[in-house]
Amino acid sequence: MSNIVLGGGLSGLSAAYYLLKKLPNKPIAIIEKSDRLGGWIKSNILNDGIIFEQGPRTIRPSGTPGINTLTLIDDLGLSNQVVPILSSHPAARNRMIYANQELHSLPSSIFSIFKKQTPFSKPLIRYLVQDLFSPKKTINDESIYDFVNRRFGREFADYLISALICGICAGNSKEISVNFIMKKLFEYEQQYGSISKGLIRNLLKKQNVNVDLKGLPLQAKKERWSVYSFKNGLETLPKYLESYVRKNNVNVELDSKCNNLEICDNSIMLHFENGKHLKADHVISSLPSESLANILQNQHSHLSDLLRNIQNxxxxxxxxxxxxxxxxxxxxxxxxxxxxxxxxxxxxxxxxxxxxxxxxxxxxxxxxxxxxxxxxxxxxxxxxxxxxxxxxxxxxxxxxxxxxxxxxxxxxxxxxxxxxxxxx
Ligand SMILES: Cc1cc2nc3c(=O)[nH]c(=O)nc-3n(C[C@H](O)[C@H](O)[C@H](O)COP(=O)(O)OP(=O)(O)OC[C@H]3O[C@@H](n4cnc5c(N)ncnc54)[C@H](O)[C@@H]3O)c2cc1C
The missing domain is CATH 3.90.660.20 (Protoporphyrinogen oxidase, mitochondrial; domain 2)
Known part of the structure; x- marks a missing residue:
């Protein structure tokens, strides 16, 4: 019996990598329905070295997840393949929105928040002041659009947050929960009365935190990376992870679609579309919610319904x-x-x-x-x-x-x- 990871995208590959580190002597398998690993990450390298990224293209180095990913890249011996975009680069400084038939740069520095920048009718600082003095509303949740409209006004909600939500998850800001997508900002209002107060407190707190960085995370911090990719595209990361896990005897089963999971007395039984079964001690799922909903239908119909409600x-x-x-x-x-x-x-x-x-x-x-x-x-x-x-x-x-x-x-x-x- 073994530990089984369902799904061979970046999450599944990383799960297998960390499992190997924690439990080097325990058999591990990755189960993937398609004929390749990597999931959404796919870099097509064409003539002249031009890369067409068909899914994600850059990774952010910030925060704990950012540090963990950079450490993983270091451990895989991939540091020399990383191509960063520094915070001073135009690609980091100039992010735009298209509104009223023209392109507008978003404020990118502390100075720019004091200047009026189209399509907004007043300088950013005025919206921040508005948030500072808007009354707190005690609620459990609301849409990110309503939340931003209430705190900063309609212009901010229409131009900034709605566009950002399109960029983050291709979704409709009027239907996505603030408590899900921007939980921290919602908590700032509920805890401190306004987002601005929460942000200031958080900034002051951060200055006292001394994280002991080394290797690539330290380099990223010193050089002020905004985001990064790899010389041969983002697929370099799953490809190296794949070669690492294969070298360390992880059993990779491609073309194996799991369609049912059954919890028995001391084990978990997985059933596949191709008629195969596998027994496991533990199962880690990195599947999209809809796929997991399907395989849990018989075992746990309530959880399955909840997962199915997550819209694609x-x-x-x-x-x-x-x-x-x-x-x-x-x-x-x-x-x-x-x-x-x-x-x-x-x-x-x-x-x-x-x-x-x-x-x-x-x-x-x-x-x-x-x-x-x-x-x-x-x-x-x-x-x-x-x-x-x-x-x-x-x-x-x-x-x-x-x-x-x-x-x-x-x-x-x-x-x-x-x-x-x-x-x-
Ligand atoms: C167009 C686009 C652009 C993006 N841009 C960025 C970006 O720039 N930066 C960023 O950080 N993120 C970006 N993202 C998000 C990022 O791609 C995902 O968060 C990440 O790739 C998810 O990886 P994953 O392993 O969790 O899931 P997936 O990549 O979805 O992997 C899940 C795997 O499970 C397999 N599977 C599904 N069902 C079954 C089953 N029943 N049995 C066995 N296997 C199954 C699938 O075939 C797949 O390989 C973007 C996403 C898209 C679509």
Missing amino acids: VTVGVVNLCYNEKLISKEGFGFLVPPKEKLPILGVIYDSCCFPKANNTVLTVMMGGYWFEQLFGKHPEEGVLLQTAKEQLKNTLGISRNQLILRSTFFTSVFLSMLLDIMKI
């Missing part, structure tokens, strides 16, 4: 490459607030983040919460490509036909936890 949305991802420089104002890219009613969630300027010769590489993300309403259930790839090109023309004025490479596909994304489930 679909995001269309289109990667494009042009063989000339087309971006006039460098940055990470821009997000589109839903108020603008465009079919895209945002555009990432990949070639500003990680320059590749004279090329312009862009990723257009579209749909999310509004996917079906915009494109139907199963749109043709060509429809997504056409929409991406039209929107690049509309927002950035790019109407070049000398597009040299393109890839399209769409994915179903996690998250979007609704208020209903938070109340259960």
Whole structure:
């Protein structure tokens, strides 16, 4: 009998890695339904070394999870492959939103909060003051949109938070619980009466914390990394983890879809679509909530129903490459607030983040919460490509036909936890 990890994405691979460290003599298996490990992380390396990231592209180094991931990268001997974006880089400093037919940079320094920046009608500091003096409302939860509207006003909710929620989880800020997506900010209001007071207290507290950093986490802090990736794309990380776990005798079962989990007296029995079974002492699931809901249906129908209530949305991802420089104002890219009613969630300027010769590489993300309403259930790839090109023309004025490479596909994304489930 062994420890079994369900799912071979980054979470499953990391779980197997830490299990190996803790229990080196215990058999471990990873069960994965597809024919590869890595889950959402997929870096397509094309001619000339151009990378099309089909899922995530950067990792944040901050906080405890950030330090843990950097330590893991160090331990895997991968430090020399890391490509950071420093906080001083335009891709870190210039994050934009598209509103009222133009691009607007978001405030990026302490000085910029005293200046009025479009599309906002007053300097950021005035919204912070508004929060400081707005009365506290004692509640259990509300949507992130209502929360921000109440504390900072409608402009902040419409332009800033709605766009950010599109960027984080392709979701609708009017339906996502603040207590889930920005729990800390909600707690600040409930505990201290305002978000600003909570932030100030937290800043003062942080200055007294002395974390003993070394290796890559220390380098990231000293050099002030904003985010990072790898020379050959983000898939480098799951690939190295895969090779590490395989070398250490973790049994990797690909093309094995688990469809039922049964808890017996002293063990857990897993059943697979291909007719196989496996017995385990412990099972760690890194599956998307919907998949876990399916395999728990017989064993624990209540938990299964709760998991099923976590909504998925679909995001269309289109990667494009042009063989000339087309971006006039460098940055990470821009997000589109839903108020603008465009079919895209945002555009990432990949070639500003990680320059590749004279090329312009862009990723257009579209749909999310509004996917079906915009494109139907199963749109043709060509429809997504056409929409991406039209929107690049509309927002950035790019109407070049000398597009040299393109890839399209769409994915179903996690998250979007609704208020209903938070109340259960
Ligand atoms: C378009 C996009 C962009 C993103 N950008 C970023 C970013 O820039 N930075 C960032 O930090 N995060 C980003 N994310 C989020 C990030 O990709 C995910 O949080 C992360 O990859 C999740 O990894 P995971 O291992 O938990 O899940 P997954 O990658 O979903 O892995 C789960 C695995 O379980 C397998 N599986 C499912 N059902 C079964 C079953 N029944 N039996 C066996 N196996 C099963 C699946 O095939 C899959 O391999 C992005 C996500 C998307 C979709």
